Amino acid sequence: MPLKRRPAVPQTKEKSVTDTIQSAEVLVASPSRNYVTLRITTADGIVGLGDATVNGRELAVASYLRDHIAPLLIGSDPSRIEDTWQYLYRGAYWRRGPVTMAAIGAIDMALWDIQGKRAGLPVHQLLGGRVRDKIPAYQHAFGWDVPALMDAIDAQLDQGATHIRVQSGIPGVDKVYGVSKNPSYEPAGRGARPSEEVFNSAAYLHHAPQILAAAREKVGPLVHLLHDVHHRLTPTEAARLAREVEPLHLFWLEDITPAEDPEALRVVRDASITPLAIGEVFNTIWDCQRLIEDRLIDYIRVAVNHAGGISHVRKIYSLAELHGVKAGPHGPSDISPVAMAASIQLATATHNWGVQEYMGYPEIVHEAFPHDWRFEQGHLYAGDAPGLGVDLDESVLNAHPYETAYLPTARDVTGAVLDW
Secondary structure, three states: OOOOOOOOOOOOOOOOHHHOEEEEEEEEEOOOOOEEEEEEEEOOOOEEEEEOOOOOOHHHHHHHHHHHHHHHHOOOOOOOHHHHHHHHHHOOOOOOOHHHHHHHHHHHHHHHHHHHHHHOOEHHHHOOOOOOOOEEEEEEEEEOOHHHHHHHHHHHHHOOOOEEEEEEOOOOOOOOOOOOOOOOOOOOEEOOOOOEEEOOHHHHHHHHHHHHHHHHHHHOOOOEEEEEOOOOOOHHHHHHHHHHOHHHOOOEEEOOOOOOOHHHHHHHHHHOOOOEEEOOOOOOHHHHHHHHHOOOOOEEOOOOOOOOHHHHHHHHHHHHHHOOOEEOOOOOOOOOHHHHHHHHHHHHHOOOEOOEEOOOOOHHHHHHOOEOOEEEOOEEEOOOOOEOOEOOOHHHHHOOOOOOEEOOEEEOOOOOEOOO
16 A cells, blocks of 8 residues: 655744743842742733842843843744754853853743643653652751750650751851751841851861751651751861761762862772762762763752752753752742742752752741742642742832842851852
8 A cells, every 4th residue: 555645844934923932020028038029921911030149149140131131032932942042052151160050040931831731731841740749848947956966856846747857056166057046947047148157177087977866866766867067177087987977877968078079089988988069069960970971979959949940850861860869949938939839849850859949938028939849747839820820019019129238158167168
Protein backbone atom coordinates (compact mmCIF):
# COMPACT_ATOMS: atom_id res chain seq x y z
CA MET A 1 0.00 0.00 0.00
CA PRO A 2 1.49 3.37 -0.95
CA LEU A 3 2.27 5.76 1.87
CA LYS A 4 -0.10 8.63 2.28
CA ARG A 5 1.40 12.04 1.82
CA ARG A 6 1.32 14.07 5.01
CA PRO A 7 -0.39 17.42 4.84
CA ALA A 8 1.90 20.42 4.68
CA VAL A 9 2.88 21.90 8.04
CA PRO A 10 0.88 25.10 8.46
CA GLN A 11 2.83 28.32 8.71
CA THR A 12 3.17 29.71 12.22
CA LYS A 13 0.74 32.53 12.59
CA GLU A 14 1.93 35.92 13.68
CA LYS A 15 1.58 36.42 17.42
CA SER A 16 -1.49 38.33 18.47
CA VAL A 17 -0.86 41.67 20.16
CA THR A 18 -2.86 40.36 23.14
CA ASP A 19 -0.16 37.74 23.71
CA THR A 20 2.73 40.20 24.04
CA ILE A 21 4.38 41.83 27.04
CA GLN A 22 3.05 45.33 27.59
CA SER A 23 4.97 46.43 30.68
CA ALA A 24 7.71 45.32 33.08
CA GLU A 25 7.76 47.25 36.36
CA VAL A 26 10.31 47.05 39.18
CA LEU A 27 9.06 47.60 42.74
CA VAL A 28 11.51 48.15 45.60
CA ALA A 29 10.05 48.15 49.10
CA SER A 30 10.91 47.22 52.67
CA PRO A 31 8.10 45.52 54.58
CA SER A 32 10.40 44.44 57.47
CA ARG A 33 13.31 44.05 55.00
CA ASN A 34 14.14 45.04 51.43
CA TYR A 35 12.63 43.20 48.45
CA VAL A 36 12.93 43.77 44.70
CA THR A 37 9.84 42.56 42.84
CA LEU A 38 9.33 42.43 39.07
CA ARG A 39 5.80 42.69 37.68
CA ILE A 40 5.29 41.80 34.03
CA THR A 41 1.88 42.54 32.47
CA THR A 42 0.70 41.24 29.11
CA ALA A 43 -1.41 43.22 26.68
CA ASP A 44 -4.46 41.19 27.70
CA GLY A 45 -3.93 41.91 31.39
CA ILE A 46 -2.25 38.77 32.74
CA VAL A 47 0.27 39.63 35.47
CA GLY A 48 3.38 37.63 36.34
CA LEU A 49 5.58 38.21 39.39
CA GLY A 50 9.27 37.55 39.96
CA ASP A 51 11.66 38.10 42.87
CA ALA A 52 15.00 39.81 42.13
CA THR A 53 16.18 40.44 45.70
CA VAL A 54 19.93 40.28 46.34
CA ASN A 55 20.54 41.11 49.99
CA GLY A 56 22.60 44.29 50.34
CA ARG A 57 22.69 44.88 46.56
CA GLU A 58 18.98 45.44 45.94
CA LEU A 59 19.31 48.73 44.06
CA ALA A 60 21.90 47.26 41.69
CA VAL A 61 19.47 44.55 40.58
CA ALA A 62 16.61 47.04 40.36
CA SER A 63 18.67 49.25 38.06
CA TYR A 64 19.82 46.31 35.94
CA LEU A 65 16.21 45.32 35.42
CA ARG A 66 14.70 48.78 35.00
CA ASP A 67 17.42 50.40 32.92
CA HIS A 68 18.74 47.52 30.82
CA ILE A 69 16.48 44.46 30.59
CA ALA A 70 12.87 45.54 31.03
CA PRO A 71 12.86 47.66 27.85
CA LEU A 72 13.94 44.57 25.86
CA LEU A 73 10.86 42.64 26.96
CA ILE A 74 8.21 45.04 25.67
CA GLY A 75 6.35 43.58 22.69
CA SER A 76 7.89 40.12 23.08
CA ASP A 77 6.06 36.82 23.45
CA PRO A 78 5.75 35.80 27.15
CA SER A 79 5.29 32.13 26.25
CA ARG A 80 8.83 31.88 24.82
CA ILE A 81 10.31 31.31 28.27
CA GLU A 82 13.40 29.30 27.31
CA ASP A 83 14.18 31.54 24.35
CA THR A 84 13.92 34.62 26.55
CA TRP A 85 16.28 33.05 29.09
CA GLN A 86 18.85 32.23 26.40
CA TYR A 87 18.52 35.69 24.86
CA LEU A 88 19.15 37.45 28.16
CA TYR A 89 22.02 35.14 29.17
CA ARG A 90 23.83 34.16 25.97
CA GLY A 91 22.87 37.28 24.07
CA ALA A 92 24.75 39.57 26.45
CA TYR A 93 28.52 39.90 26.48
CA TRP A 94 28.60 40.59 30.24
CA ARG A 95 26.89 37.72 32.00
CA ARG A 96 26.75 35.56 35.13
CA GLY A 97 27.11 36.96 38.65
CA PRO A 98 24.44 37.53 41.29
CA VAL A 99 23.00 40.77 39.91
CA THR A 100 22.60 39.51 36.34
CA MET A 101 21.29 36.09 37.34
CA ALA A 102 18.81 37.48 39.88
CA ALA A 103 17.45 39.81 37.21
CA ILE A 104 17.10 36.95 34.71
CA GLY A 105 15.66 34.77 37.47
CA ALA A 106 12.94 37.31 38.24
CA ILE A 107 11.93 37.51 34.57
CA ASP A 108 11.89 33.73 34.24
CA MET A 109 9.68 33.37 37.34
CA ALA A 110 7.27 36.00 36.07
CA LEU A 111 6.99 34.31 32.67
CA TRP A 112 6.25 30.93 34.26
CA ASP A 113 3.66 32.70 36.43
CA ILE A 114 2.01 34.11 33.30
CA GLN A 115 2.13 30.77 31.53
CA GLY A 116 0.44 29.04 34.47
CA LYS A 117 -2.25 31.70 34.73
CA ARG A 118 -2.95 31.54 31.00
CA ALA A 119 -3.29 27.74 31.24
CA GLY A 120 -5.27 27.90 34.50
CA LEU A 121 -2.74 25.59 36.17
CA PRO A 122 -0.17 25.85 38.96
CA VAL A 123 3.40 25.92 37.66
CA HIS A 124 4.19 22.45 39.01
CA GLN A 125 1.61 21.02 36.61
CA LEU A 126 3.51 22.62 33.71
CA LEU A 127 6.73 21.01 35.01
CA GLY A 128 5.38 17.48 34.80
CA GLY A 129 3.01 17.33 37.76
CA ARG A 130 3.38 16.33 41.37
CA VAL A 131 5.97 13.84 42.56
CA ARG A 132 5.13 14.62 46.22
CA ASP A 133 2.25 16.10 48.17
CA LYS A 134 4.26 17.95 50.81
CA ILE A 135 7.78 19.38 51.03
CA PRO A 136 9.95 18.83 54.11
CA ALA A 137 11.18 22.17 55.42
CA TYR A 138 13.63 23.22 58.08
CA GLN A 139 13.53 26.33 60.21
CA HIS A 140 16.19 27.82 62.46
CA ALA A 141 16.60 27.04 66.15
CA PHE A 142 19.17 29.28 67.81
CA GLY A 143 20.13 30.22 71.33
CA TRP A 144 22.93 32.27 72.81
CA ASP A 145 23.46 29.57 75.42
CA VAL A 146 22.42 25.93 75.81
CA PRO A 147 19.17 26.54 77.77
CA ALA A 148 17.99 29.10 75.20
CA LEU A 149 18.84 26.72 72.37
CA MET A 150 16.94 23.86 74.01
CA ASP A 151 13.90 26.14 74.37
CA ALA A 152 14.13 27.04 70.68
CA ILE A 153 14.34 23.36 69.72
CA ASP A 154 11.28 22.63 71.88
CA ALA A 155 9.38 25.35 70.03
CA GLN A 156 10.29 23.75 66.70
CA LEU A 157 9.27 20.29 67.87
CA ASP A 158 5.94 21.67 69.09
CA GLN A 159 5.30 22.89 65.51
CA GLY A 160 5.88 19.41 64.09
CA ALA A 161 9.41 19.99 62.81
CA THR A 162 11.19 17.01 61.28
CA HIS A 163 14.32 19.00 60.27
CA ILE A 164 15.92 21.67 62.49
CA ARG A 165 18.94 23.89 61.86
CA VAL A 166 20.86 24.35 65.10
CA GLN A 167 23.08 27.39 65.80
CA SER A 168 24.37 28.78 69.09
CA GLY A 169 26.50 31.47 70.64
CA ILE A 170 30.21 30.81 71.21
CA PRO A 171 31.74 31.47 74.63
CA GLY A 172 34.05 34.46 74.47
CA VAL A 173 32.62 35.73 71.15
CA ASP A 174 30.36 38.80 71.29
CA LYS A 175 28.49 38.37 67.99
CA VAL A 176 27.70 35.23 66.02
CA TYR A 177 25.95 35.30 62.66
CA GLY A 178 22.68 33.37 62.68
CA VAL A 179 22.26 33.77 66.45
CA SER A 180 20.62 36.50 68.51
CA LYS A 181 20.23 37.17 72.21
CA ASN A 182 16.59 38.02 71.39
CA PRO A 183 13.85 35.56 70.29
CA SER A 184 13.51 37.19 66.85
CA TYR A 185 16.35 37.73 64.40
CA GLU A 186 16.86 39.63 61.14
CA PRO A 187 20.39 39.24 59.75
CA ALA A 188 20.40 42.41 57.63
CA GLY A 189 21.17 45.45 59.77
CA ARG A 190 19.93 48.91 58.82
CA GLY A 191 22.58 51.52 58.26
CA ALA A 192 25.14 52.88 55.82
CA ARG A 193 27.76 50.22 56.61
CA PRO A 194 27.61 46.56 57.57
CA SER A 195 28.22 45.64 61.18
CA GLU A 196 31.29 43.53 61.95
CA GLU A 197 31.74 40.46 64.10
CA VAL A 198 34.85 38.60 65.22
CA PHE A 199 35.03 34.86 64.57
CA ASN A 200 37.35 32.67 66.64
CA SER A 201 37.76 29.36 64.82
CA ALA A 202 39.46 27.63 67.77
CA ALA A 203 36.61 28.56 70.14
CA TYR A 204 34.06 27.52 67.53
CA LEU A 205 35.65 24.14 66.82
CA HIS A 206 35.74 23.39 70.54
CA HIS A 207 32.15 24.47 71.17
CA ALA A 208 30.15 23.40 68.08
CA PRO A 209 30.40 19.61 68.57
CA GLN A 210 29.24 19.97 72.18
CA ILE A 211 26.19 22.00 71.14
CA LEU A 212 25.30 19.58 68.36
CA ALA A 213 25.67 16.62 70.72
CA ALA A 214 23.32 18.31 73.21
CA ALA A 215 20.80 18.91 70.42
CA ARG A 216 20.98 15.27 69.30
CA GLU A 217 20.41 14.06 72.84
CA LYS A 218 17.44 16.43 73.08
CA VAL A 219 15.63 15.38 69.88
CA GLY A 220 16.55 11.71 69.68
CA PRO A 221 17.63 9.78 66.59
CA LEU A 222 14.72 10.47 64.21
CA VAL A 223 14.68 14.28 63.97
CA HIS A 224 17.10 15.61 61.35
CA LEU A 225 19.66 18.15 62.56
CA LEU A 226 21.48 20.63 60.32
CA HIS A 227 24.27 23.10 61.04
CA ASP A 228 25.68 26.06 59.07
CA VAL A 229 29.40 26.97 59.27
CA HIS A 230 29.17 30.06 56.99
CA HIS A 231 32.25 29.30 54.84
CA ARG A 232 34.66 30.17 57.65
CA LEU A 233 36.87 27.10 58.11
CA THR A 234 40.04 25.98 56.36
CA PRO A 235 39.87 22.56 54.64
CA THR A 236 41.70 20.90 57.54
CA GLU A 237 39.50 22.56 60.16
CA ALA A 238 36.41 21.58 58.19
CA ALA A 239 37.56 17.97 57.91
CA ARG A 240 38.16 17.87 61.66
CA LEU A 241 34.65 19.14 62.41
CA ALA A 242 32.97 16.80 59.92
CA ARG A 243 34.79 13.79 61.36
CA GLU A 244 34.13 14.79 64.97
CA VAL A 245 30.35 15.09 64.48
CA GLU A 246 29.97 11.85 62.48
CA PRO A 247 28.43 9.94 65.45
CA LEU A 248 25.65 12.57 65.62
CA HIS A 249 24.34 11.60 62.16
CA LEU A 250 23.63 15.15 61.01
CA PHE A 251 21.38 15.69 58.00
CA TRP A 252 24.12 18.00 56.71
CA LEU A 253 26.94 20.40 57.48
CA GLU A 254 26.40 23.52 55.39
CA ASP A 255 28.96 25.87 53.82
CA ILE A 256 31.80 24.26 55.72
CA THR A 257 34.49 25.87 53.51
CA PRO A 258 34.43 28.75 50.97
CA ALA A 259 32.20 27.65 48.12
CA GLU A 260 34.53 28.70 45.30
CA ASP A 261 37.12 25.99 46.04
CA PRO A 262 35.97 22.47 45.09
CA GLU A 263 39.26 20.91 46.22
CA ALA A 264 38.60 22.11 49.76
CA LEU A 265 35.44 20.01 49.82
CA ARG A 266 37.39 17.06 48.48
CA VAL A 267 39.57 17.22 51.61
CA VAL A 268 36.46 17.13 53.79
CA ARG A 269 34.82 14.39 51.75
CA ASP A 270 37.90 12.18 51.97
CA ALA A 271 38.02 12.61 55.75
CA SER A 272 34.37 12.06 56.70
CA ILE A 273 31.00 10.62 55.70
CA THR A 274 29.06 13.53 57.24
CA PRO A 275 26.75 14.85 54.48
CA LEU A 276 27.75 18.21 52.97
CA ALA A 277 25.62 21.01 51.54
CA ILE A 278 26.78 24.10 49.68
CA GLY A 279 25.82 26.48 46.87
CA GLU A 280 23.60 29.29 48.13
CA VAL A 281 26.09 31.80 46.65
CA PHE A 282 26.15 30.01 43.27
CA ASN A 283 24.41 31.54 40.25
CA THR A 284 24.79 29.05 37.38
CA ILE A 285 25.03 25.37 36.60
CA TRP A 286 28.71 25.91 35.81
CA ASP A 287 29.34 26.97 39.41
CA CYS A 288 27.79 23.70 40.57
CA GLN A 289 29.01 21.33 37.88
CA ARG A 290 32.27 20.06 39.36
CA LEU A 291 30.92 19.66 42.87
CA ILE A 292 27.98 17.64 41.57
CA GLU A 293 29.81 15.54 38.98
CA ASP A 294 32.62 14.68 41.40
CA ARG A 295 30.05 13.91 44.11
CA LEU A 296 31.78 16.25 46.56
CA ILE A 297 28.45 17.32 48.07
CA ASP A 298 25.16 15.67 49.00
CA TYR A 299 22.87 18.71 48.65
CA ILE A 300 23.01 21.65 46.25
CA ARG A 301 21.76 24.88 47.82
CA VAL A 302 21.08 27.25 44.89
CA ALA A 303 18.12 29.57 45.35
CA VAL A 304 15.70 29.88 42.44
CA ASN A 305 15.84 33.68 42.33
CA HIS A 306 19.66 33.87 42.53
CA ALA A 307 20.39 31.16 39.97
CA GLY A 308 18.47 32.28 36.92
CA GLY A 309 14.93 31.26 37.79
CA ILE A 310 12.91 28.10 37.36
CA SER A 311 14.24 27.28 33.88
CA HIS A 312 17.89 27.24 34.89
CA VAL A 313 17.52 25.73 38.36
CA ARG A 314 15.62 22.80 36.81
CA LYS A 315 18.75 22.02 34.80
CA ILE A 316 20.93 22.15 37.92
CA TYR A 317 18.61 19.74 39.68
CA SER A 318 18.56 17.43 36.67
CA LEU A 319 22.37 17.31 36.66
CA ALA A 320 22.28 16.65 40.40
CA GLU A 321 19.81 13.80 39.96
CA LEU A 322 22.22 12.00 37.63
CA HIS A 323 24.89 12.02 40.36
CA GLY A 324 22.87 11.20 43.46
CA VAL A 325 22.80 14.79 44.75
CA LYS A 326 19.60 16.29 46.16
CA ALA A 327 18.18 19.80 46.23
CA GLY A 328 18.24 21.72 49.50
CA PRO A 329 17.53 25.32 48.44
CA HIS A 330 18.43 28.48 50.29
CA GLY A 331 15.33 30.05 51.85
CA PRO A 332 16.18 32.95 54.17
CA SER A 333 14.06 36.01 54.92
CA ASP A 334 15.62 37.89 51.98
CA ILE A 335 13.95 35.53 49.50
CA SER A 336 10.45 36.94 49.09
CA PRO A 337 7.26 34.84 49.12
CA VAL A 338 7.36 35.04 45.30
CA ALA A 339 10.68 33.17 45.08
CA MET A 340 9.57 30.85 47.87
CA ALA A 341 6.51 30.01 45.79
CA ALA A 342 8.73 29.25 42.78
CA SER A 343 10.93 27.00 44.91
CA ILE A 344 7.90 25.17 46.31
CA GLN A 345 6.53 24.65 42.81
CA LEU A 346 9.87 23.16 41.77
CA ALA A 347 9.97 20.96 44.87
CA THR A 348 6.51 19.61 44.11
CA ALA A 349 7.64 18.46 40.65
CA THR A 350 11.32 17.52 41.32
CA HIS A 351 12.12 13.94 42.33
CA ASN A 352 15.59 14.48 43.86
CA TRP A 353 14.42 16.97 46.46
CA GLY A 354 15.85 16.87 49.96
CA VAL A 355 14.57 19.77 52.04
CA GLN A 356 13.61 23.44 51.69
CA GLU A 357 15.00 26.05 54.06
CA TYR A 358 12.12 28.13 55.41
CA MET A 359 13.17 30.90 57.75
CA GLY A 360 9.63 32.25 57.86
CA TYR A 361 8.37 35.82 57.50
CA PRO A 362 6.91 38.51 59.75
CA GLU A 363 3.18 38.91 59.25
CA ILE A 364 3.61 42.12 57.28
CA VAL A 365 5.48 40.23 54.56
CA HIS A 366 2.59 37.77 54.20
CA GLU A 367 0.29 40.81 53.91
CA ALA A 368 2.48 42.40 51.22
CA PHE A 369 2.65 39.15 49.22
CA PRO A 370 -0.62 37.19 49.75
CA HIS A 371 0.03 33.62 48.63
CA ASP A 372 -1.61 30.24 48.12
CA TRP A 373 1.31 28.18 49.45
CA ARG A 374 1.33 27.40 53.16
CA PHE A 375 3.55 26.07 55.95
CA GLU A 376 2.14 23.53 58.40
CA GLN A 377 3.71 21.06 60.82
CA GLY A 378 7.20 21.26 59.39
CA HIS A 379 6.12 21.02 55.73
CA LEU A 380 5.35 23.37 52.84
CA TYR A 381 2.40 22.88 50.48
CA ALA A 382 2.19 24.33 46.97
CA GLY A 383 -1.56 24.95 46.70
CA ASP A 384 -3.56 24.82 43.47
CA ALA A 385 -3.80 28.47 42.38
CA PRO A 386 -2.75 29.10 38.76
CA GLY A 387 0.83 30.19 38.15
CA LEU A 388 2.94 30.77 41.25
CA GLY A 389 -0.11 31.60 43.36
CA VAL A 390 1.20 34.92 44.76
CA ASP A 391 -0.27 38.44 44.57
CA LEU A 392 0.92 41.91 45.58
CA ASP A 393 -0.63 44.39 48.00
CA GLU A 394 0.87 47.65 46.77
CA SER A 395 -0.61 49.64 49.65
CA VAL A 396 1.57 47.65 52.05
CA LEU A 397 4.65 47.90 49.82
CA ASN A 398 4.22 51.66 49.27
CA ALA A 399 3.95 52.24 53.01
CA HIS A 400 7.44 50.77 53.54
CA PRO A 401 10.05 52.35 51.25
CA TYR A 402 13.57 51.01 50.75
CA GLU A 403 16.08 51.44 53.59
CA THR A 404 19.80 50.77 53.24
CA ALA A 405 20.67 47.48 54.96
CA TYR A 406 23.57 45.05 54.85
CA LEU A 407 24.42 41.61 56.15
CA PRO A 408 27.28 41.69 58.69
CA THR A 409 30.91 41.06 57.79
CA ALA A 410 33.38 38.96 59.77
CA ARG A 411 37.03 39.24 60.80
CA ASP A 412 39.26 36.78 62.61
CA VAL A 413 40.86 37.48 65.98
CA THR A 414 43.77 39.29 64.29
CA GLY A 415 41.44 41.66 62.44
CA ALA A 416 41.78 40.06 59.00
CA VAL A 417 38.62 39.81 56.90
CA LEU A 418 37.07 36.32 56.75
CA ASP A 419 34.87 34.71 54.13
CA TRP A 420 31.27 35.52 54.87
